[in-house]
Amino acid sequence: MRIELFRDQKYAKLRKHHQELGVPWTDSSFPAGNASIGLKKSKELHGVEWRRISELCNNPRLVKDGVGRHDVVQGKLGNCWFVAAASVLAGIEKLWEKVIPDVQDQEWDPENPGKYSGVFRFRFWRFGRWIEILVDDLIPTRNGSPVFTYSKEPGEFWSALLEKAYAKLNGSYEALDGGNISDALVDFTGGVAELIQLRSDSGALTYRDEDKKIELYNRILKEIGEHALICCAIRCEGGQQEEKTDCGLVKGHAYGVTAVKKVPVGSIGLTNLFKGREKLSLVRLRNPWGEKEWNGAFSDSGGEGDSEADREPDINQQQLYSISHLITLCSRSMEWRMISDKEKQKLGLVTEDDGEFWMPWDDFIEQFTDVSINHVINTSLFSFYKTWKQYTKEGNWTRPDRCGGCLNYPESFLANPQYRFDVTTKDNTTEEVIIQLSQNDDNRLATRERIVIGMHVWKVECNRKFRIHKIDLQNVKSSDFIKSRHVFYRTSLKPGRYCIIPSSFKPGEDGQFLIRLFGDEISGFTEMLEDEPKTPNCACIFKGFQTVTRVSVRCIQGLPEKKGIGKTDPYVTIKCEGETVKSSVVENSLNPEFNFSAIFYRKDPDKDILVQVWDHNMLLDSFLGQVTISRAVLADFTGTSKSKSSTATAEPDNPFGDTEGDSIGYSGGGIVKLDLRSKDKNKLDKLPGTIQLLLENDTNLSAF
Structure with missing residues (x-):
């Protein structure tokens, strides 16, 4: 793994130096002041004091009682995108350890406080390389508590220091005030980010069809199984930032997707309502704020706080009997509330009031507008998963x-x-x-x-x-x-x-x-850097390229049935001036269609081009026929980019030519349909089948 040192700061060297000094490191490249917070943000905040973590509690720890998705809570910074990404990262320990390496080595040692150096290191992926960033333990506080990201677990500080390292990478804390979930996920993993729109820019549902919903659910299920990091959000317009929906969700806010699960209908007492449907699809999400959860179906509250009027469905609503609304009704029914905590625990549906909640997949599709999937591509040769x-x-x-x-x-x-x-x-x-x-x-x-x-x-x-x-x-x-x-x-x-x-x-x-x-x-x-083959230095001795020819095989018709056992699996070869190219095999076809072409830069245009058709066999391929393209044949299809044919439909400044007819971007080309011939010397014996070719020829080597 290629690692670049940010500002050439060396972890081992700094750590050893400050351990020997007995004085914690102070990072002058990211000073404890307004510049590191950001000038605009520092004016908004009052009473901020930079303090060392050891001053905030008696027994600070980088990690306390293991790493978990509940360790990251958003502070007084609009970086829910970062916090949501850090939360889902913490749910996959192997990925988390790449960002925070050698945790035990970095951890506070209460038995040897004199060895404390105040140096912490983190790694982020940027533009093809991993960057190692060092930070000290000075963080912005107010009234003795961190101002920005903090852990739900008192005395745990990995999330606060991770945020500081990310702020240093981006220039300031203020630079994290508003951002993109996908960017953070890629920075944490070196993965590949994919954005899925659940609603179009106009607001229309993208996954209205039931089959498409199921397909997307199964895909999310598979991606989580392969350690993908997934977040989601509700798109908002100007002035709607952090506006709460009727269902308790927040617009313009990032949520982490922490699990998906199919729950047996019978186990939750809904068999009568969902006959023919064995399982319900649920998704678990987490709000980085650690509060303000979904209050709809399968929420922690179970809708108990709603009034009877709120629970009563509108009979005029078009979607009254949709799966989503039925689930909502059932989840708020007496049957759902009567399910014991033990049964919920068995089903894995128990969450605390910590911003994490379950909701039905149908509601998820309707309520959220965007899903960001960070694919952690597996390139290991030693893996049970697909490798790339x-x-x-x-x-x-x-x-x-x-x-x-x-x-x-x-x-x-x-x-x-x-x-x-x-x-x-x-x-x-x-x-x-x-x-x-x-x-x-x-x-x-x-x-x-x-x-x-x-x-x-x-x-x-x-x-x-x-x-x-x-x-x-x-x-x-x-x-x-x-x-x-x-x-x-x-x-x-x-x-x-x-x-x-x-x-x-x-x-x-x-x-x-x-x-x-x-x-x-x-x-x-x-x-591809060069426009065309280079002209030989000694043109008087070595012959230069004269023309460029492109041969495209479109289709073959009327091939003979194979004698005996088996089927006909044709393919094509093209030979020109010592170069031979071969198409893919088209299985079991007497009228194969090809999307196959080759380009030849030619020193001797007088030499023929040979196109042969073969039948692929287990032991020895059999010859089916050939055609010869001579200079005379190509004469009708020769042009130059400087002199367009009068019949061309392409504009002089259009490099794409005619895209509606047979031409594929060159006015001098044309279609020919030729009979297949035998390989004997006179080449007159006709064989079953005809081949259709598109031939293009030009004296300008940069024509195609």
């Missing part, structure tokens, strides 16, 4: 020629950095791929606003090595473009070569970025 390969590339959007904006700006889009990778699955099976694009908004480097970022991914020629100059819009996959530190994209891809183009939304916005690519059967992740 990880590839990482740092890059820059630079002016004037490498920050072209998104696809909305076709004139400049292809000027962005370009990266390629291969999906190497067999039998034409799909591969799940996760991509995270991050922008570097580190406050230590520059005080600048984040920009809107995203990425486009599409399949390219199987042998492409040079930058793309024209693309097929029909094959493009796009992430969301958002103003965030991280953008998450998950997709499934078939075998082949793919290109990623990360970009800002608008052209001309520069900055640093990081791409993280995860998959199982992927390889060859690299940046």
